[in-house]
Amino acid sequence: MLYALFRSNVASGAETSEAVEAAALQYLGYVPVSPDLAPFAFDSKYDEITNQRHGTLRKPKLHTDADAGAAGAQLLQQIGSVRTDLRFREDGVHTTVTLRRDVKK
Numbered sequence: 001m002l003y004a005l006f007r008s009n010v011a012s013g014a015e016t017s018e019a020v021e022a023a024a025l026q027y028l029g030y031v032p033v034s035p036d037l038a039p040f041a042f043d044s045k046y047d048e049i050t051n052q053r054h055g056t057l058r059k060p061k062l063h064t065d066a067d068a069g070a071a072g073a074q075l076l077q078q079i080g081s082v083r084t085d086l087r088f089r090e091d092g093v094h095t096t097v098t099l100r101r102d103v104k105k
Helices: 002-007 017-028 071-078
Strands: 040-043 048-051 079-089 092-101
Touching (some): 002 017, 002 040, 017 040, 071 079
Antiparallel strands (some): 079 092
């Protein structure tokens, strides 16, 4: 969605991340974000949107671990165990997922 803002000149590649987010909110009604809130920018050389942490669709940056500041990573650090129960019934599969928090003292 940010690509449309840059290609229509609503936002330019020289603008700050905050200005691009304001334009996205005004024209799209929301601000596209990555899960770890890494900022997006427009690369005019390749005519594509790039993410500071994740790269581009053409050339992604792969990581073996989650960004420590990401909300998802913080949530996963709190999980001590995961239990999944499946029950096969006539009308389908009944699934129960139980997450137990790791209580740190």
